[in-house]
Amino acid sequence: MLHIVNKSPxxxxxxxxxxxxxxxxxxxxMYEDGIYAAFKGTVIENDIQTTLSKxxxxxxxxxxxxxxxxxxxxxxxxxxxxxxxFVDLTVQYSPVQAWL
Amino acid sequence: xxxxxxxxxxxxxxxxYLVNLSDWSKEAAQMxxxxxxxxxxxxHWEVIxxxxxxxxxxxIAPAVRVLTKAISKKLGPDKxxxxxxxxxxxxxxxxxxxxxxxxxxxxxxx
Amino acid sequence: MEESGAIKKFMYLNRKAPYGTIYALESLEVVLIGAAxxxxxxxxxxxxxxxxxxxxxxxxxxxxxxxKDFSKTYRALEDYDIDKLYxxxxxxxxxxxxxxxxxxxxxxxxxxxxxxxxxQQDVILxx
Numbered sequence: 001m002l003h004i005v006n007k008s009p010x011x012x013x014x015x016x017x018x019x020x021x022x023x024x025x026x027x028x029x030m031y032e033d034g035i036y037a038a039f040k041g042t043v044i045e046n047d048i049q050t051t052l053s054k055x056x057x058x059x060x061x062x063x064x065x066x067x068x069x070x071x072x073x074x075x076x077x078x079x080x081x082x083x084x085x086f087v088d089l090t091v092q093y094s095p096v097q098a099w100l
Numbered sequence: 101x102x103x104x105x106x107x108x109x110x111x112x113x114x115x116x117y118l119v120n121l122s123d124w125s126k127e128a129a130q131m132x133x134x135x136x137x138x139x140x141x142x143x144h145w146e147v148i149x150x151x152x153x154x155x156x157x158x159x160i161a162p163a164v165r166v167l168t169k170a171i172s173k174k175l176g177p178d179k180x181x182x183x184x185x186x187x188x189x190x191x192x193x194x195x196x197x198x199x200x201x202x203x204x205x206x207x208x209x210x
Numbered sequence: 211m212e213e214s215g216a217i218k219k220f221m222y223l224n225r226k227a228p229y230g231t232i233y234a235l236e237s238l239e240v241v242l243i244g245a246a247x248x249x250x251x252x253x254x255x256x257x258x259x260x261x262x263x264x265x266x267x268x269x270x271x272x273x274x275x276x277x278k279d280f281s282k283t284y285r286a287l288e289d290y291d292i293d294k295l296y297x298x299x300x301x302x303x304x305x306x307x308x309x310x311x312x313x314x315x316x317x318x319x320x321x322x323x324x325x326x327x328x329x330q331q332d333v334i335l336x337x
Contacts, residue, residue, distance in 0.1 A: 008227050008258050010305065033230030036261065041306025066229060066275045068264035068313075073306075158286035159278055163246065166289045207242045 002093035006032035006100065009044050014099040019047055024054040027093055029086065030078075031060035038064065039073045052077040060086055103131050117199050124152075124202030132200050136191065140200070144188055146175065151201040161206040164194045218332040219250045224259035226337065228281065229269070234262045235280055237337035242283075245290040252294035252331075253287075254324060255316070259337075260301050265313040284314045298324050 003022055009015040015030075015037050022028060028051065030038050037044060038059040051057065057078045061071070064080070071080055081089070090096050101112040105128045111119040116135065118124060129148060133140050140148075150171060154162055162170060164182070172180025179185075185193035194206045222241055226233040241253065255263060262281065269279040287293070295316045302308070302318065309318055319327070328334060 006230070008230065011227070011258050033227045033258070036227065036258070036305065039306055043304045045306075062274045066267060066269040066277070066279075067227070067261060068267035068281065068311075070266065157282065159280055159282045160242065160286060162286070162289065163242070165246075166286075170289060207239055 001026045002089055002096045003028045004096060004098050005030050005034040005037070006098070008033040009037040009042075015044075016047075018097075018099045019051050022051065022055050025056075027056040027058065027089060029058040029060065029081070029089060031063050031086070033067075035059050035064040035067060035069065038075060038078050039069055040075055041073075045075060048075055048078070058085075058089065103128070105131060115199075115205065117205055118202045121202055121204075128202065129200045136196065144197075144200070146179070147171070147185065147188060147193065147197050148201045150174065151197055151203060155201070155203050161194065161198045161201075161203040163206055164192070167194055217248060217250055219330060220244065220252070221328065221331045221334045222251070222253045223328070223334055223336045224253065224255050224262055225257040227258040227261040228267070229275060229277060233337045234259070237335070238280060238283055240335065240337075241287070241292065242290060245292060251292050252296065252327070253292065254296045254298070254327070256298045256301050256324070258301075258305075260297055260305060260307060263295075263297070263312040263314060263316065264307070265311060267313075281313050287314070296324065296327065 001023065003018045003026060005015050005018050005028065007014040011033070015034065018028060037048060048057070058081045059074060059078050061080045061082055074080060101114065101116065102109050103112065105125060110123045110128055113119055116132065118128070130140055151161065154170065168180045168182055168185065189196040198204070198206055222237055224234060224237050228234040241251065244251065263284060264281070267279050267281040269275050269277050295314060296319050297312070297316045299318050299320050309316070
């Protein structure tokens with residue numbers, strides 16, 4: 001299963017619900033304002049670390065570059081992906097759950 | 101609305117501003133000035149170039165009072181006076197010059 | 211604003227990240243329009259609003275997210291005589307950001323200072 005999250009973790013509880021309900025071996029992709037969860041030094045970094053031990057996590061590069069965030073500050077273990085790799089993930093995993 | 105520039109159709113909005121900023125060229129600027137029966141001189145180009153640089157740096161077309169202040173700083177107080185700028189652009193230095201420069205109408209301009 | 215001569219204190223309170231919603235851009239446009247009136251203006255950045263000022267935003271209209279990088283416009287605010295920009299320390303730190311991450315000079319203030327500033331305003335515009 002692929003979870004996609006586009007809301008800031010500091011503004012909505014979408015990511016928290018996603019992390020709570022994601023199963024081992026699921027994949028989680030953060031895009032749009034969801035990308036803010038993928039960076040070091042935030043108050044939710046520990047929750048992300050915990051999830052990384054059971055799920056694959058991805059972050060959409062054009063969205064974090066637009067927001068001034070730097071690849072070097074992505075939490076290690078989260079993979080940055082392009083639009084076409086995003087599409088590949090939606091093909092690879094089924095179903096897709098969008099945490100709006 | 102649209103104009104033909106070197107065989108290419110350039111779209112304008114209902115107030116005559118370019119729809120796509122990337123469509124701008126010097127020829128397009130002169131054609132827009134032709135609509136106002138204005139022949140662009142070096143003095144006009146100086147202001148148009150200034151506006152394009154300002155937009156490039158700040159992503160906005162400045163309000164008139166900001167424009168006059170910024171031009172004074174860069175090109176000297178004579179050129180930063182409203183009088184000088186209104187003589188060049190009788191329909192308003194911000195409104196009209198921005199149109200020739202291919203920028204959107206200044207924010208807050210009605 | 212009909213009471214000419216009476217300078218009022220206006221604070222724009224920004225709490226949303228840029229791009230994901232339209233609030234940040236709308237706020238900035240109202241700030242620029244409102245600058246035509248003689249008022250004492252300040253901008254406060256709280257919660258995800260602090261992300262509006264993150265430097266190095268790279269948007270492109272033809273690739274990437276297809277939007278204008280309006281973070282550059284915050285640098286024009288001083289031309290509009292707007293120089294009171296406040297960032298709440300707690301919001302900044304919760305997001306792993308530091309003062310040098312911002313595109314313009316700001317004053318980092320604690321929550322008590324922000325409360326006090328808010329209490330002094332005639333009008334608070336919330337975005």
